[in-house]
Amino acid sequence: xxxxxxxxxxxxxxxxxxxxxxxxxxxxxxxxxxxxxxxxxxxxxxxxxxxxxxxxxxxxxxxxxxxxxxxxxxxxxxxxxxxxxxxxxxxxxxxxxxxxxxxxxxxxxxxxxxxxxxxxxxxxxxxxxxxxxxxxxxxxxxxxxxxxxxx
Amino acid sequence: xxxxxxxxxxxxxxxxxxxxxxxxxxxxxxxxxxxxxxxxxxxxxxxxxxxxxxxxxxxxxxxxxxxxxxxxxxxxxxxxxxxxxxxxxxxxxxxxxxxxxxxxxxxxxxxxxxxxxxxxxxxxxxxxxxxxxxxxxxxxxxxxxxxxxxxxxxxxxxxxxxxxxxxxxxxxxxxxxxxxxxxxxxxxxxxxxxxxxxxxxxxxxxxxxxxxxxxxxxxxxxxxxxxxxxxxxxxxxxxxxxxxxxxxx
Numbered sequence: 001x002x003x004x005x006x007x008x009x010x011x012x013x014x015x016x017x018x019x020x021x022x023x024x025x026x027x028x029x030x031x032x033x034x035x036x037x038x039x040x041x042x043x044x045x046x047x048x049x050x051x052x053x054x055x056x057x058x059x060x061x062x063x064x065x066x067x068x069x070x071x072x073x074x075x076x077x078x079x080x081x082x083x084x085x086x087x088x089x090x091x092x093x094x095x096x097x098x099x100x101x102x103x104x105x106x107x108x109x110x111x112x113x114x115x116x117x118x119x120x121x122x123x124x125x126x127x128x129x130x131x132x133x134x135x136x137x138x139x140x141x142x143x144x145x146x147x148x149x150x151x
Numbered sequence: 152x153x154x155x156x157x158x159x160x161x162x163x164x165x166x167x168x169x170x171x172x173x174x175x176x177x178x179x180x181x182x183x184x185x186x187x188x189x190x191x192x193x194x195x196x197x198x199x200x201x202x203x204x205x206x207x208x209x210x211x212x213x214x215x216x217x218x219x220x221x222x223x224x225x226x227x228x229x230x231x232x233x234x235x236x237x238x239x240x241x242x243x244x245x246x247x248x249x250x251x252x253x254x255x256x257x258x259x260x261x262x263x264x265x266x267x268x269x270x271x272x273x274x275x276x277x278x279x280x281x282x283x284x285x286x287x288x289x290x291x292x293x294x295x296x297x298x299x300x301x302x303x304x305x306x307x308x309x310x311x312x313x314x315x316x317x318x319x320x321x322x323x324x325x326x327x328x329x330x331x332x333x334x335x336x337x338x339x340x341x342x343x344x345x346x347x348x349x350x351x352x353x354x355x356x357x358x359x360x361x362x363x364x365x366x367x368x369x370x371x372x373x374x375x376x377x378x379x380x381x382x383x384x385x386x387x388x389x390x391x392x393x394x395x396x397x398x399x400x
């Protein structure tokens with residue numbers, strides 16, 4: 001008799017489980033459809049990763065140091081970067097001599113894609129640095145600072 | 152009476168709710184554990200390690216190129232002495248350690264190095280060379296340990312052992328051709344060398360052609376503008392700028 005009476009609460013339990021299931025299913029479904037705002041943190045790390053990969057790939061192919069150490073080829077370097085980055089990524093590359101870092105050595109020849117204001121106005125500007133030891137028999141390290149912004 | 156009886160199910164409801172909360176909590180923990188590696192910048196760190204390794208090896212090559220250029224215009228013991236007491240590699244690596252810290256502030260990059268000394272081919276401060284022989288070489292040997300304290304990476308070890316070897320295979324005085332084999336690390340033949348990469352003392356090089364050889368895989372035939380002497384000196388400089396001088400006879 002006692003067992004029979006207790007069975008009356010079972011439906012409530014099942015109801016509760018079903019309600020919980022529907023509730024969490026709805027949450028999951030809503031989360032799938034929701035367009036979340038892009039996080040500046042993840043956006044920057046994504047651009048940084050892209051910048052590191054591009055430097056590494058160009059360097060492994062041996063063309064990065066050739067471009068950086070030959071001023072006549074800086075135009076080619078800008079062109080190469082435009083090719084390897086996605087069209088909506090703006091970049092600004094500055095080259096410094098390690099031991100005279102006050103002014104970039106390419107200050108009169110900006111290696112850039114996009115207006116300068118794009119980099120100052122953006123909240124999520126990624127910055128990647130890279131160092132090259134030199135060329136041929138000469139140790140003359142140069143630091144490359146690459147700023148990236150998604151348009 | 153009915154209300155009183157229904158009160159008995161309340162504990163079960165509370166228990167079910169608690170179980171639901173527990174399931175959701177565990178789900179949240181599992182989700183954060185599964186996505187942790189996606190948001191951590193591992194790829195960036197791996198690229199950084201690869202970059203430091205790649206350019207450190209290149210620095211050893213640059214230093215070896217500098218070492219082999221030293222005393223280029225000198226001969227015999229004087230050239231040997233100039234090379235022997237060359238500390239370019241040590242000086243460059245000391246600077247490189249500081250420059251890495253300048254280039255990557257905040258990462259905690261610490262690069263330790265050890266230069267080969269002695270061993271079976273007489274390294275001195277990381278360099279060794281044997282020139283003016285039929286088979287000559289220039290080489291360097293350094294071992295590195297990289298720490299990046301910001302990500303807890305310690306003791307990542309790698310070696311730099313650039314080598315350029317030149318063997319005079321055939322240089323008979325009656326002809327105007329010299330056949331040489333040029334190899335690098337792991338006895339791999341050096342490809343794409345051209346006329347500008349070779350020099351023959353006292354003669355002008357008119358043409359350089361490469362061909363297959365069963366012993367050396369690849370040999371270069373250096374054609375000169377006149378018949379070669381009994382003892383001939385050949386110089387080769389590869390794309391890295393490393394030089395070797397070999398002498399026949």
